[in-house]
Amino acid sequence: MSNWQAQWIWGEGEESPRNAWRCFRKSFEVPHGEGISNPTASLRITADSRYVLTVNGTQVGRGPVRSWPFELAYDTYEIGHLLKPGEMNTVAVLVMHFGVSTFYYVRGRGGLLAEVNDSEGQVLAATDATWLTSEHEGHHPRASRASCQHGFAEYIDASLWDSSWMQRNYNPVNWLQAVVLGPVGMAPWTVVKPRDIPLLTEEIITPVRVESLAKIKTFQVTATLDIRNGWIDGSEVHANRIQFLGYAASSLVSSKAGKATIGFFQDRECLQALSVNGEWIEEHRIYGSAPERYVDVELQAGENLLLIDVSSAIHTGKLQIGLYAEEDLVVSFESPAHYRELAESAWLRIGPFDAVELIDHQRVRALEREHPAYHSLHDNVRSIEDLSAYKDWIQPVNPKYVSEADVFALSVWRKENIRYAVPPQLQNAIIPNAEGANVPVFEGYDTEVLFDLGKEYSGYLAFEVDANEGDILDWYGFEYMSGEYRQDMFGLDHTLRYVCKAGRQRYETPIRRGFRYVSMTVRGAKRPIKLYNVTMIQSNYPVAEVGQFTCSDELLNDIWEISRHTTKVCMEDTFVDCPAFEQVFWVGDSRNEALVSNYVYGVEDIIKRCLRLVPGSKHQTPLFADQVPSGWSSVIPNWTFFWAIACAEYYDQTADEAFATEMYEHIRFTLQHYLMNINEQGLFAITGWNLLDWSPIDQPNDGIVTHQNMFLVHTLRVGARMALISGDQQGVARFEDAAVQLETAINHHLWNKEALAYIDCIHADGRRSSVLSMQTQVVASLTGVAKGERKEQIDSYLVNPPAHFVQIGSPFMSFFYYEALAKLGKVDHVLADIRHNYGMMIRNGATTCWEQYPNFFENRANPNMLTRSHCHAWSSAPAYFLGREVLGVRSLAPGWTEVEVAPVPSGVSWARGSVPHPAGGRIDVSWTVNESSKTMELSVSYPASVSVQVRIPEGYTGNVTELKLQLLE
Template identity: 80%
Template sequence: MTLTTWQASWIWGEGEESPRNEWRCFRKSFKVPAGEEGSKGISLRITADSRYVLFVNGTRIGRGPVRSWPFELAYDTYEIGHLLQPGEMNTVAMLVNHFGVSTFYYLRGRGGLLAEVNDSEGHVLAATDATWSTSLHRGHHTRASRASCQQAFAEYVDASLWDSAWTQQAYDAADWTNSVVLGPVGMEPWTALKPRDIPMLTEETIWPVRVESLAKIKSFQVTATIDVRNAWMDGSEEHANRMQFLGYAATLIHSTQAGQATLGFLQSDGCFKALSLNGEWIDSGRIYGSTPERYVDVTLQAGDNLLLIDLSSDIHTGKLQIGLYADEGNVVSFQSPVANRDGQASDWLRIGPFDAVELLDHQHVRELEVEHPVYLEVREKLRKSADIHRFQDWIKPVDIKYVSEVDVFALSVWRKENIRYVVPAQLQNAVIPHAEAAVVPVFEGYDTEVLFDLGKEYSGYLTFEVEADEGVVLDWYGFEYMSGEYRQDMFGLDHTLRYVCQTGRQRYETPIRRGFRYIALTVRGALKPIKLYSVNMIQSNYPVAEVGQFTCSDELLNDIWEISRHTTKLCMEDTFVDCPAYEQVFWVGDSRNEALVSNYLYGVQDILKRCLRLVPGSKHQTPLFADQVPSGWSSVIPNWTFFWAIACTEYYEQTGDEAFAAEMYGHIQFTLQHYLDKIDDRGLFDIKGWNLLDWSPIDQPNDGVVSHQNMFLVHTLRVGARMARISGDQEGATTLDKAAQDLETAVNEHLWDNEKMAYIDCIHADGRRSDVLSMQTQVVASLTGVARGDRKAIIDSYLLSPPSHFVQIGSPFMSFFYYEALAKLGEVGRVLSDIRHHYGTMIRHGATTCWEQYPNFLENRANPDMLTRSHCHAWSSAPAYFLGREVLGVRSLAPGWTEIEVAPVPSGLTWAKGSVPHPAGGRIDVDWTVNESSQTMELHISYPKGIVVHANIPAGYTGIIRETMLELL
């Protein structure tokens, strides 16, 4: 039975409407009718703001909701009858995590839970109302650090303060309160509800493959993380846009004795311009380390030392992460320079902001007032605590909620001492299912670090089981890559977990998704060894079957195909996401390429359909459509919108779904009209925005005419015309075709350089023609058909032999388009050669997933050990697509794959075999072998009956084709 009406009400607890990082628990007990039929067909519908974890009689059965716009919030439905006891009281319980801030996958709403239990006839057994019990999760520390601008918060849980049995039916919730009814279904901000449109995500237990290392360590004695963005810029929780500001932070470093100390600053997003200690501004030459980690050695006087930090910067997340290490025997702490009268203030003062500007579409609304007189006066005259009264009109104690109780990330990545030991055999038990407990040793005066390797990167939920004394601290820190002594610490992402133990044996499962390969456990404050029974990752992704397969005579290509497959799978959550670690964000442009790869691996379509439908929801932010959705960052990358429109057409090609094509056409037509409004007097697309295509020094300014964008717009207008014809709008098709032709003519008139015989990268806003030539622009000119005739022949020659003075391709994402262009030219051998070179480098460095960038890209030049930022990025999974499409040779010739061709391109390989999913079900199996000496091929194909197959031996070969048609059920 599908239920469409609700009798439940939205509920929450007392207090703030949208509290910061609140974990709130809810319970309701109800009686199930007696008899064998009593529990059959009982279902539960649920949604929440922001995320929930659902339990029935103590059994966790789900997490959600899927990301969605608040004005069309998704809800989930679970069959729960098998978990209920007929004739008895039963309990449903929910943990709801309300973020209280906007992220890149969530727009700030307000705290809320909606749930309803129905029997098989639709009768209500339980529905959220004032009788539901609620309590704050008392073990959860709301002051955990922001994870990043893209995500919500890190995690800090004290198990001794909260009974983990709260989800059980027998739990005594007498000290809980009644919920507060907010309103009915349809209230703001959740004005419409939509049933979940994809299956539940998978859950698979992954064990580490080994204990990588054991060490005793010392780190900072004192740490702090301050959310500068939210503490300094009032109202900034409402959005995730970039901001620039002028301001300071001040605190006292209290030292029990005079001596040396080290200050560390570990943030990656600004908030550290300069600092002074006791009125002396520290020369930048004394600051060592490389961005983002910087350190300075200072001399502390006994007693109070005034620390003033100039935070002025351009920020997204906007955190100040600071650590302090002092000489042995010296006790140091941060203390407020002013009296804390109400207990709600922290040890830090906010001075300013003297000016703040929100950046929209990557453009300055106006310039900062960097010569603000009070900002400059503070720098000159704030030298001791007594001077603070001079600036009292600009000073405000930082609310304690913005200051994290500890910076676990800083403690995990910086070590004053790090002494490694041989890993004892018994400690390896921690990675063996059902083995005896592993004993983690303790070292007097030190903390103990145990580092686990999962063997490859995974994405999901960390779980562990330990036996320890109350108060023992377990700090968990996950990261993606290490090589020998080098660890690539994940600055800009705090996905740490601090867990404070209760007494005895205990198990914990985090509700927060993380992605990593390595997980470091640091044991702090233990007086005796702890017992570790298990460390697991619950791998969670969109449910797929491993339909697509590929192997060939080149083992390197086989390894590359496998890392492409694994990367794609990890980046299939409730939408396609860019990466499982740093962001977990549905980037619209990335998903176009990810979808094509997924088509050749898994053949699932619902995930792409929901991705494509989410994009137009951003029109309330911009009619040009946002580049990541649903998001609090109102940002446009024009190419990403173009790729979305192209992906809509490719979805139609994959499925033959004309109704969906017509649905999407209306949105494509809407946004393209707004893009056409940006055509200038020369007939060129000229816009202020994030005019991105590749991580390379190509000339792609955020204001002006960018060639690759103009070329992709030409192609997108033609795609729009095709969608118009599918939808029966011939007039619209004619209009869009003409706009495409006019723009193509303008591109060739203004962006071709006859002397250099190439397309220039851009025309700047001041009219200056770019003197930069890039492979990216030439690739797009060839791929989109903008280059024709003699120009195309010239451009295509560059694709075959890239000129050294052209800017070269800088990311696997851009390589996807390069490979598309080469494949259209029939140059599959060059595609494979490039894949072997670039992806082979990844393999040689131990990659188990595809990197975001190629090594030594521009952002990494300061750190040669850093091969890439993200080590798992699905926009880089191109090989799995091209090996299936070009080497196996399986290509669709008609919408819905009703007609296909199988035309392998050996390109030096002696054999290949594999499978490609058919979108209607089943698969196409291909197995070919060539004999180069005789120039012969044997080609075996099997495929579902009812599709038309054109099988072709490649030119220059003769051979045998064997076909097998499989019957349909």
């Protein structure tokens, strides 16, 4: 860090402003070297929270990669080809500062660090007080919070900001000098270090078609309230759950008496009850099921007091509300009259009367429901005047916590929805040619155009439009639809409101989103708009599709392809669980994702990066967090165990002993703390999120969970193995001994000899679970805890699952089931399960793998909702097992120096494909079987440096053709 000349800079005002977009510029001269037309120069840059970099008007990159603030990564770009020697050159940077902690960002403060150096290391430009800065005046900082996992939705008024601000010849009138914060090494960024993975891709994806055209009517008035940050002071610094008591109040001002419909769109948060003019709405009058709930009310002329009990245990803590009134009514939200002089927004905060931060998965506790103010306010407030008795508890809500437009609510709810056949000319919006699409407008209605990308992607929406100033384009992406059913993405507001300037304009959002379908709704337009070049800029970790698979079973081919694509769009700067709802590096998920990636893409830096990020969470918990870097301090013990297992599997993949030793120190640290939770029975008992599968297995958050104990046994043995690699003989003995003792306790206390199966748990009160699940039996077999006759019994359940056992409910759990079956040599059962469960996805139009199987939702009100997330990389198991078992390619030694090729046909008559080799190159396999003659023709090519054992499957005879390929020195 010592060679930086740049200093951290920001602008005047708050250290960590909420949802702030700030622009920076620096113009500098590049010396005109003799005979040099393209100088050599590099630019190093990082920012808090995210940046978009341009040089002389050309966009160069985005970043930084997600990092802990105390170990912030910076990026380096070669920019010499963009510079003009002998002229003034301009670096322009948009910095987006979240101002709140998310599931992939820990709140720091606003800041930019950048430095341009020539080939000799001389500084051409470095962030200091000479840089100019301005708030992005077209950005609406009051856009609603997207979710607890993400930052914010997006609201841009193009008429308020000159989009050419990053060009060389732009004149930055009214821009101010940047404020110097301090040198490299200042808090909270005490360490800055080079990015450890390549830059991500940017690939233009064009939608395959305009799916539909409709004219619609929706709410006249909407609002979004950030209850969490607006009611609970200081809650921006973390993303932990909060439990609290409180109310929100506003006036519904109506031009005359009449009927109205109020809609709410948040799921299980911030709506306990509501009253209008003192009348509490009884539950039977609220229709719809969460997250959509509606109530019809009678409004009087003038002010109507709306009082909402927003008490909740919250993560996001967002209240989304929409109002539709009879057409001759004019309604609005306004601050109650007695508070209007004080209020800058239409809303009042009442309370909180009681609040507590819930660390990890603490139980929701009984708050002080008998708090005198909370209790009496519910019973006694009948009018706006009655609020005066509670003035000590009332504050006007800061406007920054109120969004006066809820684009999500406007996009999902329709009073009227009239569909039209899509005219061919409208398809020009997605055809990359010079012709634009004429988007019609309808008097008294909004116009919705829906685009289908063909499959889900993750990246940055872009479009061109010719419109009048003030025309509104509301964009809303979602993952799934079937016929007339559209699965709206409640719990995620990744909308974009774009207010047009006059004329032709292009916009490219700097916010990553994931979706398959995206709607554009035109509001307020007086004439048709012209739409061009709607695209998605797909961005992911750079990979070549080295791994391949195809076979005689077309269903398996389709399943392999959706598994491959799912893995790819879930590879960002780390593995992420999904490209839409969360974009979060879940530690446990990534273990399985890495194994799939090994067989499909064969890249290693992203895996190493993921593994190294995890120990940074020890400042939150010595047990290590389940998602990192995150403001949510949460522990799923199994996820930490899977991380340790993944460290050993990375060694198996690469034979990197130095990395194994580095990770062992962290594995030893956390396992020592896990062993502190062994109880007097010798079992692992903990309060935490004791998760393995979404199915209703008995896995309480407080007690002894069997599958968790079994995975700890396996992890202790992994710890012993990593200790051996690292030369820690004492660690080998300690962890081996701990594994034996825990395994013995499990078999003594958690086996049900009458049921001949392992029970799911022992509850904190000592009650033994009566639940028997496939999940627990799978883990018993996979980890080797079950031995002898018990293992034979358990393995019989894997082959023929008993109907009275809880069945597997997620493809994530299926990964472990397939591992256990493969160890038993039951590949035909693996393929049968893949065909059944993943075939169901294909039959329902899936282009990516689902998070859950539909049985998880069998009690949900909406039978069309097959899964929550339609693109989840923890579900990509087939791409791994088809390569490993059907092609038969398996490593036998660390670094794949020894490899086995032993195909298992399992009803497939031919197969061919490739598996990446970590040392370079790939292993190609092609085979055909004749079942009548029981013969196989098998062809294999591989790097000459690899020792390969080729085996014809038992029961077959045949010929083997081998080709050895030399690697470049």
